[in-house]
Amino acid sequence: MRHEAADGTTGETTDPVAFVRLKYCLPVLTVVSKQLARVDTLFLHEAGDDYRVVVKREGDRIFTGFLELKETTAGPRPARLRIVDGSEESRRSPDEFVELARRATRIRISEQTSQRGREELREMLDGYQLTAKVVRTCRLCAKAGHYSPITAETAIRTENEQICPDCAREELDRQLAYHGNITGTARERLDALLFEVQDLERILNLLKGDLDPELTKFDEISPTVEEVDPVPVDSLSLHPGIQSKVEERFETLLPVQSLAVENGATEGNDQLVVSATATGKTLIGEMAGLDRVLNNEGKMLFLVPLVALANQKYEEFQDRYGDIADITLRVGASRINDSGKQFDPGADVIVGTYEGVDHALRTGRNLGDIGTVVIDEVHTLGEGERGHRLDGLIARLKHYCREQAGGRTQWIYLSATVGNPETLAAALEATLIEFEERPVPIERHVTFLDGREKVDVENKLVKRAFDQKSSKGYRGQTIVFTNSRRRCHEISRQLEYASAPYHAGLDNKRRNRVESRFADQELAAVVTTAALAAGVDFPASQVIFDSLAMGIEWLSVQEFHQMLGRAGRPDYHDKGTVYLLVEPDGAYHGSQEMTEDEVSFKLLKGEMEPVQTRYDEAAAVEETLANVTVSGAKAKQLNESMVGEVPTKHALGKLLEYDFIDGLEPTPLGRAVTSHFLSPGDAFALLDGIRTGESPYDLVARMERRDRED
Numbered sequence: 001m002r003h004e005a006a007d008g009t010t011g012e013t014t015d016p017v018a019f020v021r022l023k024y025c026l027p028v029l030t031v032v033s034k035q036l037a038r039v040d041t042l043f044l045h046e047a048g049d050d051y052r053v054v055v056k057r058e059g060d061r062i063f064t065g066f067l068e069l070k071e072t073t074a075g076p077r078p079a080r081l082r083i084v085d086g087s088e089e090s091r092r093s094p095d096e097f098v099e100l101a102r103r104a105t106r107i108r109i110s111e112q113t114s115q116r117g118r119e120e121l122r123e124m125l126d127g128y129q130l131t132a133k134v135v136r137t138c139r140l141c142a143k144a145g146h147y148s149p150i151t152a153e154t155a156i157r158t159e160n161e162q163i164c165p166d167c168a169r170e171e172l173d174r175q176l177a178y179h180g181n182i183t184g185t186a187r188e189r190l191d192a193l194l195f196e197v198q199d200l201e202r203i204l205n206l207l208k209g210d211l212d213p214e215l216t217k218f219d220e221i222s223p224t225v226e227e228v229d230p231v232p233v234d235s236l237s238l239h240p241g242i243q244s245k246v247e248e249r250f251e252t253l254l255p256v257q258s259l260a261v262e263n264g265a266t267e268g269n270d271q272l273v274v275s276a277t278a279t280g281k282t283l284i285g286e287m288a289g290l291d292r293v294l295n296n297e298g299k300m301l302f303l304v305p306l307v308a309l310a311n312q313k314y315e316e317f318q319d320r321y322g323d324i325a326d327i328t329l330r331v332g333a334s335r336i337n338d339s340g341k342q343f344d345p346g347a348d349v350i351v352g353t354y355e356g357v358d359h360a361l362r363t364g365r366n367l368g369d370i371g372t373v374v375i376d377e378v379h380t381l382g383e384g385e386r387g388h389r390l391d392g393l394i395a396r397l398k399h400y401c402r403e404q405a406g407g408r409t410q411w412i413y414l415s416a417t418v419g420n421p422e423t424l425a426a427a428l429e430a431t432l433i434e435f436e437e438r439p440v441p442i443e444r445h446v447t448f449l450d451g452r453e454k455v456d457v458e459n460k461l462v463k464r465a466f467d468q469k470s471s472k473g474y475r476g477q478t479i480v481f482t483n484s485r486r487r488c489h490e491i492s493r494q495l496e497y498a499s500a501p502y503h504a505g506l507d508n509k510r511r512n513r514v515e516s517r518f519a520d521q522e523l524a525a526v527v528t529t530a531a532l533a534a535g536v537d538f539p540a541s542q543v544i545f546d547s548l549a550m551g552i553e554w555l556s557v558q559e560f561h562q563m564l565g566r567a568g569r570p571d572y573h574d575k576g577t578v579y580l581l582v583e584p585d586g587a588y589h590g591s592q593e594m595t596e597d598e599v600s601f602k603l604l605k606g607e608m609e610p611v612q613t614r615y616d617e618a619a620a621v622e623e624t625l626a627n628v629t630v631s632g633a634k635a636k637q638l639n640e641s642m643v644g645e646v647p648t649k650h651a652l653g654k655l656l657e658y659d660f661i662d663g664l665e666p667t668p669l670g671r672a673v674t675s676h677f678l679s680p681g682d683a684f685a686l687l688d689g690i691r692t693g694e695s696p697y698d699l700v701a702r703m704e705r706r707d708r709e710d
Contacts, residue, residue: 039056039057039103039104039105040057040059040106041054041104041105041108041147042054042100042104042106043055043107043108043110043142043147044067044110044132045109045113045137045143046110046113049068050066050067050068051069051117052064052065052066052067052143053065053066053067053081053097054146054147055104056147061145061146061147063083063084063085064083064145065081065082065083065084066081066084067081067097068081068082069120069124075123075126075127076123076124076127077124078095078098080092080094081094081096098128101125101128101130102128107131108132108133108135108147108149109121109122109132109133110135110139110142111135112137113134135149136149136151136155137149137150138150138162138163139163140163140164140167141166141167148164148166148167150164156194156195156200157199157200157201158199158200165194165195168194168200171200171204172190172191172194172204175207176190176207176584182584182585182597183585183595183597183598185601185602185605186582186584186598186600187597189218189446189601190448193206197214202215203215206447206448206449207448209449209453209456209460210447211460211461216445216446217443217444217445218444218580219444220441220442220443220444221442221444222438222441223439223441224436226255226437228255228256228258228259228435230252230255231252231257231258231262232253233250233251233252233253234247236261237266238266238287238291239290239291239294239295241294241324242286242287242290242291242294245290245320245324246287253280253283254279255279255437256273256280256281256284256433257280259435260273260284261284263431265412265433266287266288266291268288268292268410269410269431270410270411270412270431271284271411271412271431271432271433272415272418272421272425272428272430272431273414273415273433273435274416274417274418274421274433275416275434275436275437276435277566278566278569279435279437281416282376282414284412284414285300286374288410288412289349289371289372290349292372292410293349293371294325297371298368298408299347299348299349299367299368299370300348300349301349301350301357301370301372301373301397302317302349302350303353303393304352305354305376305377305380305386306353306504307331307353307504308504309376310353311329311331311511312515313376314327314329314351317349317351321349325348326344326346326348327348327350328343328344328345328349329342329343329350329351330343330350330356330357331352331353345365345366354375354389355389355677357393357397358392358396359675359677361397361400361626362396362629362630362674363675367400367404368404369404370400370404371409372409372410372412373409373410373411373412374413374414375390375411375412376414377414378390378415378424378428379415379416379417379611381613381643381644382556382558382610382611383556385619387613388613388615388619388623389622389623389677390613391642391644392622392626392627392638392642394428394642395639395642396626396630396638398411398641399630399634399638400630411430412430413430416561417557417562417608418558419557419607419610420610420611421434423610424611424643427643428643440570440573440575440576441568441575442564442576442577443576443577444564444580445578445579445580446579446582446600446601446604447580447581447582448582448597449583450583454546454583455491455494458480458491458546459494459495459496461542461544462480462524462544463497463524464476465477465478465542465577466524470541470573474539474572475521476542476573477518477523477541477542478526478541478543479526479528479540479542479543479544479567480525480527480543480544480546481544481545481547481563482546482547483529483549483550483551483588485501485505487547488503488527488529489501489527491527492525495524497524497525498522498523498524498525499523499524499526500514500523501527502514502526502528503528514526515537515538518539519538519539526538527546538566540567541569541573541576541577542567542576542577542578543563543564543566543567543577543578543579544579545579548582548599548600548603549588549592552589553592554592554594555599557602557603557606564578580603580604582596582597582600583596583597584596584597585597612643612644613642613643613644615644615645615647617650617651617654618679618680620647620650620651621651622674622678622679623642623646623651624639624652624655625660625661625666625670626674627639628655628661628664628666628670632664632665633664635648636648654680658683660673669683685699685703686699686703689702
């Protein structure tokens with residue numbers, strides 16, 4: 001077998017292995033020869049008894065290999081240069097290494113090379129009148145045949161050495177793959193932290209639940225104070241009954257209350273009041289409504305989205321105003337078995353859920369002369385199924401009030417979170433009262449950990465908060481938000497300090513007991529569902545997000561801000577603290593397209609979404625049928641008055657097709673459908689099951705399966 005050497009000479013070999021090596025290595029040797037004239041850096045790194053050689057030109061690695069030295073009477077000298085190309089290796093003469101070194105602009109020796117190795121290399125180079133500089137470089141790169149010098153600005157600490165940013169990233173990737181892949185903005189956050197602190201171990205500790213506040217802190221929402229002249233309570237001129245109640249509690253009104261009063265809240269003006277949690281919005285509705293009640297200008301409705309919140313507000317009203325007004329409760333459950341004994345439509349104040357009062361309207365109950373309607377959490381208009389139902393309720397209730405009170409009813413809408421307050425106020429035909437004060441700062445923290453580690457971290461955070469007191473003398477207390485009632489009990493059982501679950505599945509007595517114990521600082525934490533976030537009224541210093549989901553749905557930016565706003569009260573705490581415990585690559589249901597790490601930064605960085613009520617065909621049919629049932633021929637006007645855009649013509653066509661209406665009157669079937677808040681799909685599923693004699697249990701199970709699949 002003949003071959004051509006790198007110098008152009010030819011020779012013969014009978015060794016087939018040698019032939020294969022030459023066949024694959026000759027191209028490399030040819031490249032090496034051509035590049036000898038242009039070498040920027042020759043890098044040497046100790047590798048066992050030999051030295052790794054890396055040659056770079058204009059930032060690119062030309063080749064890598066190994067240099068063997070031998071002892072001579074003149075000192076150490078090159079014995080052999082082995083060029084590596086993938087799994088192939090070729091041997092070159094020692095003279096070629098010397099020629100390569102002479103042509104190099106600079107020669108560098110790794111700092112990780114031993115003292116003996118450095119001396120041996122320098123003595124060898126001295127023999128050719130060549131000099132080398134020892135540089136700090138990445139050991140992992142050098143070992144892999146790369147030259148990566150590092151400086152104080154770029155070095156990343158890990159264990160007992162420093163490595164380059166690329167190797168640090170690779171190690172971080174390995175750890176993230178172990179814990180669950182972090183994507184998008186969450187990954188960018190960890191990268192930024194890595195280069196900020198230049199310590200890989202501290203970053204990896206974050207993935208193990210470490211609570212290093214310098215690393216977990218995402219940002220701080222600074223306190224803001226708006227200059228509002230407080231209104232003295234004794235200047236209000238309310239009915240003596242409510243005037244005395246307010247004077248017992250306050251000398252001056254809070255800023256948002258003062259703004260509302262200055263803009264006519266106690267003079268019958270309609271208002272949309274947008275202000276953060278715990279800034280006193282509710283009292284605005286209470287003053288306006290009870291003043292009109294006591295002056296015989298109509299009763300007051302105070303409406304909330306959830307039964308648990310209605311129960312809580314009913315108890316508060318009974319305690320606070322039960323001696324000056326008759327108060328009753330109307331919740332959604334009453335539509336199923338309405339005996340009429342608990343709900344008194346003749347009471348002065350009706351506290352109810354949206355659905356409870358809507359059911360009364362759909363079934364023709366007389367609610368009497370309504371002077372004031374207060375709708376709390378009005379941003380619910382932008383939420384899925386509840387959004388269109390609230391939109392329809394407002395339209396139907398306004399129609400009822402026009403018929404009963406000739407349009408004299410006052411409307412007050414309350415919300416802590418609205419992305420488009422001006423637009424929403426215009427749609428509701430109300431004056432906007434917006435107050436953006438944040439009395440105490442809020443620190444927001446993010447840490448990544450496996451879902452199984454969350455309770456351990458929650459335990460540490462709860463203990464740390466409760467063991468500290470604010471300058472006002474109050475212990476730090478925590479609200480833990482999670483996504484299910486079962487999880488509430490699971491977390492509460494595992495916390496070492498006194499805690500309690502708190503959710504809509506508990507009866508009033510148990511919830512009241514939890515509220516009382518928390519207020520008396522007997523509990524270090526309450527663990528509640530995200531679904532109850534709107535009404536949890538605990539003076540907590542810390543909020544922990546055990547999950548970022550509400551049931552199987554990710555939180556919206558509005559919901560998230562509403563919940564984190566529970567951290568920190570000006571009369572109790574110096575600051576609020578919020579922790580997001582994020583599971584990399586985590587999700588709570590197969591239908592969730594995003595993962596928890598992606599959602600976390602969407603929420604932290606997200607702008608408040610505008611409150612918009614959207615209608616699909618089922619929602620349009622349901623609300624139009626309810627409007628026909630309540631108002632007959634005026635249903636079209638009700639549809640046009642709603643915040644969302646309802647395709648009325650199409651909806652009426654479907655109602656006729658489904659035999660839900662006859663002209664602009666509901667059929668018996670239509671009345672049954674609307675009184676039970678059924679969608680067309682649910683109605684036909686029930687009808688099919690009844691007609692075929694299907695077991696009620698099988699029918700309910702089939703509908704439940706269908707809902708889950710949808």
